[in-house]
Amino acid sequence: MLKIYAIPVSLYCAKLRILLRHKGVQWEEVPPPGGYGSDVYKAIVPSGNLPALHDGDLLLTDSEAIAEYLNETQPWPAMLPSEVTLRAKSRALGRFHDTRLEPELRRIFGQIRPDTRDADVVGRAGDAISGHLSVLAKLLVDADLPRDQLYLCDCGFAITFEWLASFEKHVGLALNWPDEVRQYRMDLARLPSIAAEYADYLPKLEAYMKDNT
Numbered sequence: 001m002l003k004i005y006a007i008p009v010s011l012y013c014a015k016l017r018i019l020l021r022h023k024g025v026q027w028e029e030v031p032p033p034g035g036y037g038s039d040v041y042k043a044i045v046p047s048g049n050l051p052a053l054h055d056g057d058l059l060l061t062d063s064e065a066i067a068e069y070l071n072e073t074q075p076w077p078a079m080l081p082s083e084v085t086l087r088a089k090s091r092a093l094g095r096f097h098d099t100r101l102e103p104e105l106r107r108i109f110g111q112i113r114p115d116t117r118d119a120d121v122v123g124r125a126g127d128a129i130s131g132h133l134s135v136l137a138k139l140l141v142d143a144d145l146p147r148d149q150l151y152l153c154d155c156g157f158a159i160t161f162e163w164l165a166s167f168e169k170h171v172g173l174a175l176n177w178p179d180e181v182r183q184y185r186m187d188l189a190r191l192p193s194i195a196a197e198y199a200d201y202l203p204k205l206e207a208y209m210k211d212n213t
């Protein structure tokens, strides 16, 4: 059985679980031995990050590398479009999530607790993230991928959108969601593998934010 190192509230672990659910594969989920960031964990997973996948002798990190690997080893249901330019645009969307949108969100994790929060930092983050959402709207229109199926690129956005909404609710992050992105978020929530992950994950995200704000 596939084994993944994960912690419940991790955004990238939730991104991976959406794919695992969609592929219908069984997996065993274990916390990083010795704790997150520990030397014990780094002795197993040198980069120390989550998620990490063990498949037999293979150890792999980076959610996108893991996703591409699983999409090749478990080809059905396919999670990349069959047409080459759409496949490229889909990959570009996934990279946009991992290298642009999510890192901007990550910059304000230190703003969750009210005692360390700086309203100016949160305000500037709102502008920067809104800028990325407006770029995303254009990328979505250009790619025009069918919304009734799940692609690799959707998994990260599905989780990051819920973190952003939670930051709006609990931290006072002010975002401008373009209509195309609002619609995309609603379309994603209707896909069964995402709905199944949300049922488990969103209560944990809410509890985490409540505990820390």
Ligand SMILES: N[C@@H](CCC(=O)N[C@@H](CS)C(=O)NCC(=O)O)C(=O)O
Residues within 6 Å of the ligand: 010, 011, 012, 013, 047, 048, 049, 050, 051, 061, 062, 063, 064, 098
């Ligand atoms: N690009 C990586 C990002 C993973 C990532 O940042 N994971 C977080 C937990 S959600 C983590 O391990 N952070 C600590 C670190 O990178 O050392 C991926 O897609 O897997």
